[in-house]
Amino acid sequence: xxxxxxxxxxxxxxxxxxxxxxxxxxxxxxxxxxxxxxxxxxxxxxxxxxxxxxxxxxxxxxxxxxxxxxxxxxxxxxxxxxxxxxxxxxxxxxxxxxxxxxxxxxxxxxxxxxxxxxxxxxxxxxxxxxxxxxxxxxxxxxxxxxxxxxxxxxxxxxxxxxxxxxxxxxxxxxxxxxxxxxxxxxxx
Amino acid sequence: xxxxxxxxxxxxxxxxxxxxxxxxxxxxxxxxxxxxxxxxxxxxxxxxxxxxxxxxxxxxxxxxxxxxxxxxxxxxxxxxxxxxxxxxxxxxxxxxxxxxxxxxxxxxxxxxxxxxxxxxxxxxxxxxxxxxxxxxxxxxxxxxxxxxxxxxxxxxxxxxxxxxxxxxxxxxxxxxxxxxxxxxxxxxxxxxxxxxxxxxxxxxxxxxxxxxxxxxxxxxxxxxxxxxxxxxxxxxxxxxxxxxxxxxxxxxxxxxxxxxxxxxxxxxxxxxxxxxxxxxxxxxxxxxxxxxxxxxxxxxxxxxxxxxxxxxxxxxxxxxxxxxxxxxxxxxxxxxxxxxxxxxxxxxxxxxxxxxxxxxxxxxxxxxxxxxxxxxxxxxxxxxxxxxxxxxxxxxxxxxxxxxxxxxxxxxxxx
Numbered sequence: 354x355x356x357x358x359x360x361x362x363x364x365x366x367x368x369x370x371x372x373x374x375x376x377x378x379x380x381x382x383x384x385x386x387x388x389x390x391x392x393x394x395x396x397x398x399x400x401x402x403x404x405x406x407x408x409x410x411x412x413x414x415x416x417x418x419x420x421x422x423x424x425x426x427x428x429x430x431x432x433x434x435x436x437x438x439x440x441x442x443x444x445x446x447x448x449x450x451x452x453x454x455x456x457x458x459x460x461x462x463x464x465x466x467x468x469x470x471x472x473x474x475x476x477x478x479x480x481x482x483x484x485x486x487x488x489x490x491x492x493x494x495x496x497x498x499x500x501x502x503x504x505x506x507x508x509x510x511x512x513x514x515x516x517x518x519x520x521x522x523x524x525x526x527x528x529x530x531x532x533x534x535x536x537x538x539x540x541x
Numbered sequence: 542x543x544x545x546x547x548x549x550x551x552x553x554x555x556x557x558x559x560x561x562x563x564x565x566x567x568x569x570x571x572x573x574x575x576x577x578x579x580x581x582x583x584x585x586x587x588x589x590x591x592x593x594x595x596x597x598x599x600x601x602x603x604x605x606x607x608x609x610x611x612x613x614x615x616x617x618x619x620x621x622x623x624x625x626x627x628x629x630x631x632x633x634x635x636x637x638x639x640x641x642x643x644x645x646x647x648x649x650x651x652x653x654x655x656x657x658x659x660x661x662x663x664x665x666x667x668x669x670x671x672x673x674x675x676x677x678x679x680x681x682x683x684x685x686x687x688x689x690x691x692x693x694x695x696x697x698x699x700x701x702x703x704x705x706x707x708x709x710x711x712x713x714x715x716x717x718x719x720x721x722x723x724x725x726x727x728x729x730x731x732x733x734x735x736x737x738x739x740x741x742x743x744x745x746x747x748x749x750x751x752x753x754x755x756x757x758x759x760x761x762x763x764x765x766x767x768x769x770x771x772x773x774x775x776x777x778x779x780x781x782x783x784x785x786x787x788x789x790x791x792x793x794x795x796x797x798x799x800x801x802x803x804x805x806x807x808x809x810x811x812x813x814x815x816x817x818x819x820x821x822x823x824x825x826x827x828x829x830x831x832x833x834x835x836x837x838x839x840x841x842x843x844x845x846x847x848x849x850x851x852x853x854x855x856x857x858x859x860x861x862x863x864x865x866x867x868x869x870x871x872x873x874x875x876x877x878x879x880x881x882x883x884x885x886x887x888x889x890x891x892x893x894x895x896x897x898x899x900x901x902x903x904x905x906x907x908x909x910x911x912x913x914x915x916x917x918x919x920x921x922x923x924x925x926x927x928x929x930x931x932x933x934x935x936x937x938x939x940x941x942x943x944x945x946x947x948x949x950x951x952x953x954x955x956x
Binding site: 383496497511514515518519521522527528530531532533 | 802805806808813815816817820823824827830831862863898
């Protein structure tokens with residue numbers, strides 16, 4: 354892979370050695386690789402709710418983030434809501450964007466490519482007649498997602514494309530969105 | 542019975558190993574469950590050809606002698622070629638001798654077969670990588686009215702019911718079957734997972750000529766950057782047709798084949814496909830171009846550029862803007878599914894704990910280090926990129942027979 358500044362160590366802020374170390378450790382103890390991600394949500398009012406994310410399970414034990422993170426969600430005023438926060442579908446886009454971008458940094462680091470700037474815009478189409486129950490042939494979700502990256506890095510355009518393609522290949526959220534997942538919703 | 546080494550399997554690997562052992566005067570026997578080239582006789586579709594040109598079958602003491610060095614052998618020609626090699630090697634061969642078990646016995650091994658038991662100091666597993674057709678779990682959810690067959694069971698388009706055919710998998714086998722089934726008038730839907738795109742010819746030379754000339758086929762397992770990945774890669778998406786036509790996704794869509802994403806699930810009798818088709822095609826295009834760049838650089842530095850055609854880049858894979866994500870088998874008229882989803886080796890008779898959690902044998906370039914004296918051949922990237930090719934059996938046999946001889950010397954078992 355291209356590294357035009359071979360004399361200067363590539364640093365995208367990703368500890369690739371630690372990730373490779375984790376790969377080696379998990380090869381010996383595959384049970385430790387089984388994670389559970391968790392989120393809780395409280396209804397506030399109308400379409401406004403607040404999710405809190407703090408604990409998760411992994412490496413064979415309960416784990417905790419440094420602090421609890423909260424994410425509000427609501428709907429815009431044109432849906433007769435208060436617009437107290439972004440809509441859930443926009444948060445899905447944010448999740449995809451963050452996952453792919455983290456992947457770009459990690460893959461670039463592994464391939465010894467120095468990144469200078471990475472940005473992306475995401476756009477997803479949706480026909481809201483689906484969620485409004487107006488037409489059974491229209492799905493509720495996105496009819497497609499378009500992600501457009503702008504990347505400035507010490508690499509050829511082909512190598513940058515390859516980094517972005519590899520990031521998709523290894524992205525959890527990309528997989529969650531592109532493949533079916535069983536969802537079980539119960540009332541306790 | 543007692544011998545020094547037992548070779549299991551009489552395909553190209555087992556025969557090449559027998560040749561090398563004989564050269565070293567190592568007493569051995571070759572056990573074959575059926576006839577020489579058994580897999581070639583029983584598990585290949587009618588139009589099957591080798592993916593490497595005729596000249597590229599350089600075995601120890603044998604090579605191509607015909608007048609079509611750039612052609613591709615049919616199954617029958619491959620069997621005949623290996624039969625001629627077997628005559629030449631004239632190994633101590635037991636045919637129709639299926640192995641029941643291989644286990645340790647003292648500092649050696651005991652091989653139990655349907656024709657008796659052998660005790661030996663070294664064992665070479667040359668049974669190949671393509672024993673059991675793999676079918677994904679989702680096959681169990683396919684509606685019962687739809688015929689399902691693997692590439693080992695598929696024979697020709699005419700033996701399929703009229704109507705639509707879904708081919709799952711777009712490596713060499715899936716692409717070739719999609720090509721001939723579509724040409725038979727049965728509309729093909731091809732579910733595309735990860736694949737390795739390559740042109741049949743590049744700059745006027747066969748892709749395998751380039752792989753050989755550049756040394757890529759000789760790249761060793763201890764030189765390659767990511768061995769686990771290299772061993773998991775599927776075959777080049779190519780065919781061995783006389784017209785040297787490509788069977789890449791663009792060639793197939795030009796015939797009318799419909800591309801869809803990886804088959805992800807079947808729910809309520811309907812198939813669901815991954816939305817990752819575009820990225821998988823992009824990955825394959827980028828990887829192909831890296832290969833062609835390597836070839837061009839090699840041609841330039843080795844003074845070959847002027848002797849061959851000018852460089853070009855194949856058209857990027859055409860993927861429709863929104864490939865379908867679901868399919869109702871009935872409404873789409875799918876009558877048959879062909880699973881072109883790969884093979885795995887069968888070690889059900891191997892009673893030595895050297896398999897990993899996925900059932901693959903743990904080895905260092907064919908040397909099973911956990912069981913001294915045990916060797917394996919013919920697996921993807923075993924010792925070199927060419928290890929599964931007819932052309933690769935020789936070098937691996939030479940290396941491993943040398944290792945085997947030194948093993949015998951250390952355990953004092955010679956003669």
